[in-house]
Amino acid sequence: MQIDWNWRTLFLELPDEDRVAFISLWKLESQADTADGRRLKGAWNYHVKKLAARMRVRPEYLQKKRGHELINYMASHAAGIIRNNDLWLKLFQNFYFNRRTDLMCRFLDALDIPHDARGGVDSSYEGQPDRDAFIHALQVIFDSFPKRQVAHYVRTLLLMDDGDKKSVWFHLSGAWDQVRNELTHTDSSIMEMDETDHAEDQALPVSDLDEFTTLDEIIIHQIVASASGEMGALSHAKLDDMIQELLELNHHRTRNYFHLGFAETLVFDRDLNLKRPELNDERRGWYICGALAGCIRRGDHSRFRQLFNSSKEIISNALGLKNSYLPVAMSNHLMSFLAKEGEHYYSKKMLKKRLAFQRELKDFVEGLKIAENLLHQDAAEQASEYLTMLDKYSAGYDGVQSYYKVRLKRRLAQAKQQLGQFKEAQASLEAALQASDISSPEMLADLALVKAGIRSIREVLLPHKDERRHTLFKALEKGISDLNRAIEISDPFPTNAHYLLAVLNYLNFFRGDDTARKLAEEHARAAISGMTSSPAKSIYQKSGLYGTAQFIEVCTLAYSLDEDAVPKILNKWRCISENAGAFPSMDLAFLLDGLALLDGHAAAEVAESIWNYHGSDSWKVFGKVDDFSSILGQADQKFLEMLGSLVCDEGLPTEVRFDIGLELIKGLRSSASSGALRELAENVLDQLEVIAYANEAIGLRLLEMLKQFEFYDPYWTEEDSLWAQVKISRRYGRDDNCEALLPKLFFFYRDEKPFMAKQVIEQFRAWGIANDTCQKLRQSLPQEEGTEEQAAFHAPIRLVFVGGNEIQEKYDEPVRKWLSKAYPEVEICFEHTGWSSNWGREVKRLVNLINKSDAVIIMQMIRTQLGRTLRRESKCPWIPCTGTGIGSIKGSILEAIRLLSTKNAAKP
Numbered sequence: 001m002q003i004d005w006n007w008r009t010l011f012l013e014l015p016d017e018d019r020v021a022f023i024s025l026w027k028l029e030s031q032a033d034t035a036d037g038r039r040l041k042g043a044w045n046y047h048v049k050k051l052a053a054r055m056r057v058r059p060e061y062l063q064k065k066r067g068h069e070l071i072n073y074m075a076s077h078a079a080g081i082i083r084n085n086d087l088w089l090k091l092f093q094n095f096y097f098n099r100r101t102d103l104m105c106r107f108l109d110a111l112d113i114p115h116d117a118r119g120g121v122d123s124s125y126e127g128q129p130d131r132d133a134f135i136h137a138l139q140v141i142f143d144s145f146p147k148r149q150v151a152h153y154v155r156t157l158l159l160m161d162d163g164d165k166k167s168v169w170f171h172l173s174g175a176w177d178q179v180r181n182e183l184t185h186t187d188s189s190i191m192e193m194d195e196t197d198h199a200e201d202q203a204l205p206v207s208d209l210d211e212f213t214t215l216d217e218i219i220i221h222q223i224v225a226s227a228s229g230e231m232g233a234l235s236h237a238k239l240d241d242m243i244q245e246l247l248e249l250n251h252h253r254t255r256n257y258f259h260l261g262f263a264e265t266l267v268f269d270r271d272l273n274l275k276r277p278e279l280n281d282e283r284r285g286w287y288i289c290g291a292l293a294g295c296i297r298r299g300d301h302s303r304f305r306q307l308f309n310s311s312k313e314i315i316s317n318a319l320g321l322k323n324s325y326l327p328v329a330m331s332n333h334l335m336s337f338l339a340k341e342g343e344h345y346y347s348k349k350m351l352k353k354r355l356a357f358q359r360e361l362k363d364f365v366e367g368l369k370i371a372e373n374l375l376h377q378d379a380a381e382q383a384s385e386y387l388t389m390l391d392k393y394s395a396g397y398d399g400v401q402s403y404y405k406v407r408l409k410r411r412l413a414q415a416k417q418q419l420g421q422f423k424e425a426q427a428s429l430e431a432a433l434q435a436s437d438i439s440s441p442e443m444l445a446d447l448a449l450v451k452a453g454i455r456s457i458r459e460v461l462l463p464h465k466d467e468r469r470h471t472l473f474k475a476l477e478k479g480i481s482d483l484n485r486a487i488e489i490s491d492p493f494p495t496n497a498h499y500l501l502a503v504l505n506y507l508n509f510f511r512g513d514d515t516a517r518k519l520a521e522e523h524a525r526a527a528i529s530g531m532t533s534s535p536a537k538s539i540y541q542k543s544g545l546y547g548t549a550q551f552i553e554v555c556t557l558a559y560s561l562d563e564d565a566v567p568k569i570l571n572k573w574r575c576i577s578e579n580a581g582a583f584p585s586m587d588l589a590f591l592l593d594g595l596a597l598l599d600g601h602a603a604a605e606v607a608e609s610i611w612n613y614h615g616s617d618s619w620k621v622f623g624k625v626d627d628f629s630s631i632l633g634q635a636d637q638k639f640l641e642m643l644g645s646l647v648c649d650e651g652l653p654t655e656v657r658f659d660i661g662l663e664l665i666k667g668l669r670s671s672a673s674s675g676a677l678r679e680l681a682e683n684v685l686d687q688l689e690v691i692a693y694a695n696e697a698i699g700l701r702l703l704e705m706l707k708q709f710e711f712y713d714p715y716w717t718e719e720d721s722l723w724a725q726v727k728i729s730r731r732y733g734r735d736d737n738c739e740a741l742l743p744k745l746f747f748f749y750r751d752e753k754p755f756m757a758k759q760v761i762e763q764f765r766a767w768g769i770a771n772d773t774c775q776k777l778r779q780s781l782p783q784e785e786g787t788e789e790q791a792a793f794h795a796p797i798r799l800v801f802v803g804g805n806e807i808q809e810k811y812d813e814p815v816r817k818w819l820s821k822a823y824p825e826v827e828i829c830f831e832h833t834g835w836s837s838n839w840g841r842e843v844k845r846l847v848n849l850i851n852k853s854d855a856v857i858i859m860q861m862i863r864t865q866l867g868r869t870l871r872r873e874s875k876c877p878w879i880p881c882t883g884t885g886i887g888s889i890k891g892s893i894l895e896a897i898r899l900l901s902t903k904n905a906a907k908p
Helices: 007-013 016-029 035-055 059-063 067-081 085-099 101-110 131-144 147-161 172-184 188-195 214-228 236-249 256-268 281-298 301-310 312-319 326-340 344-357 361-376 380-395 402-418 422-435 441-452 466-477 480-486 495-510 516-533 537-543 545-558 563-582 585-598 600-622 628-632 637-647 654-670 675-694 696-706 718-731 735-749 754-767 771-779 812-822 839-851 864-873 886-905
Strands: 797-802 826-831 855-859 878-881
Touching: 007 067, 007 085, 007 147, 016 035, 016 067, 016 085, 035 059, 035 067, 035 085, 059 067, 085 101, 085 147, 101 131, 101 147, 131 147, 131 172, 147 172, 214 236, 214 256, 214 281, 236 256, 256 281, 281 301, 281 312, 281 326, 301 312, 312 326, 312 344, 326 344, 326 361, 344 361, 344 380, 361 380, 361 402, 380 402, 402 422, 402 441, 422 441, 441 466, 441 480, 441 495, 466 495, 480 495, 495 516, 495 545, 516 537, 516 545, 537 545, 545 563, 545 585, 563 585, 563 600, 585 600, 585 628, 600 628, 600 637, 600 654, 628 654, 637 654, 637 675, 654 675, 654 696, 675 696, 675 718, 675 864, 696 718, 718 735, 735 754, 735 771, 754 771, 754 878, 754 886, 797 839, 797 886, 812 826, 812 886, 826 839, 826 886, 839 864, 855 864, 855 886, 878 886
Parallel strands: 797 826, 797 855, 855 878
Antiparallel strands: none
């Protein structure tokens, strides 16, 4: 529809921010000590009284409002209370001479009309441009300025001209009609001014324009006090009565329904009645707004979500209301929480309402914080939408301080950076740095990251792979000049720049450049200081940047070779040890290597804390340490036992278990000796033997080690070592190695235990190994003193035979039959333990069984540690069985009978 253009409609056509500027300039000019200033001041005071009457409040109430609040009220109501056209003319001149100077000067230049610097026509000018001149001038400014601004300017000139034939602007009307019609065919936005429905821009109703009053604040406080049970607060019943009275006393005060909803979710915890007969869209909106605010206050996220999901249509209708303060109130109470909940469609609408209506810095800052939180969550697309809205707002509002504008520009660039738009981000940062009058070391750090192709500083952690470390180092080098510029600025503190330089120099030090160590330490310490005092400390901590800076400082101190630094290193490490899992294994090993040179006990403490975090994965760290056994030599028993459990962990690769065992054996040898540690070492050797029996490559490695006395002493005897070598050699068909071991075993037993030497020969002959050698060795055996029959013994004897597997189990029955005929008084029990690693579960039962017997026969071909344990725990004589065949078994039984016969014969 066509609009009857007048001063009021021209004012309503201005954007929100320009209306506020329009009134602000009126207020500013009214303070000038001039005739015009005094007239404007009188008009201002008069219209404040009219505004108070319109709002049904006392003028003193408005005068007490902060300046921008009163200006906002006046901007909202000016179209309805200013009736004086001369005042409108003066105010529009004031507005254009201050806000549209460039447009006016450009238009007058195109018309060749002399003018002053503000765009006022020279008083000596008496010309009158023709229609064509105006058409040309209009085309010039249409090409240079927003079309709606141009249209508004022309409408203002035409209203000032009022058809005067002598006016400079007499031919403007015809030129405007022609130009507007031509442009309308290509751009419909020219017509928008003529077709806009201005109903939505009318002044807000008096009853609901103002923000919460003192009465509202008292009611809200009383509801909160009642909910928390404060002394003197109203009871729930009286609170309910009070709210109902409020509703009944004034039906037009729709915001009372906010208090009803607020109390029902916060205090009464009852279902909302959205079918109350008096509810309309506005009352229902206040009701839902209060209920949702109560859920937030109560921390009832579940009910908030349920209520919000079922009320989206009500909320949308409320936000669309043009004649109510409700959209702003709803925004004040719900916007930030909805943003946290991911409801950005609604939170953005609410932010737009707040920026348009309240125009307070706190609204800008709250919107900026929402965008920053989204950036911290890597939600750059959503953040960009908020930031773009804030950028548009700040451009037309002088209330946004330079600090926040710089912060906004930085966040806009960071959003582009996170989206991978590095060229655009770099251009934005460089432009902002050049234009800003505020030093911004963080912008310089961002610029370094953008040049490195890194989306966020949160990505700059110590990489776990060599290739990635090299890539990161080279990338950070690209921005080193920007980082060095940043650290020259002391206010604000260049935290991010110090952090990036700490990482860069640490990576260089790790690569072998010792000169970078001190730089890494200094920058890490500076970064820690900055993060600790930063409002964003929690973000630095959650992202791992704080812990990484602390780790770099600890690691570089460990290589300082300063023994006095050890307490400081340990104190700092204890602060970050719970984050040990975040640090690469190569860096943790690097730290242990440095500490081992400085203080073995400190290295052992750090190693134990790494175990506490990594558990069975610790060897990924310890296996990279150059001399881990030296650290183990300083470790306490508990830590050593925990590592010993890894050797038994069948879930780990056998190679890893074996390597851990080797380091433990070396470490235990250099640690303080104790019975518990000796037992641990014996168990570790036992596990190594089992692993070797299951893996040929490891078995051959262990064979070579067992040849060295220093490897197994003092935990195994030479006898243990020889038999372990025989078993492993037999397992992998290394008969040549067995043949070399035969003489050593034979002569080990020949003089003191000839029957065992004989069994060794019999076992090797049964294997078919070194028959000629066996024959020669047999000839050196001492003369036997008796035969099987001479060994007869007629007292009851109980024997236990331990060892062997399913092969030896086949000999059980033949041996029993032989004994029943030759020695009927002898009772024997066979326990075939096999090669199981579960012998520890059986050892107690076996020891009890053995100690109830007269003698025990223990095969050598069993787990070495099992044999050692049984021999140590046995209270009765034990006899070895070195072979695996039935002959060796019978020979060992006869030796036991002879031993017991001799023992009993010696009794009086």
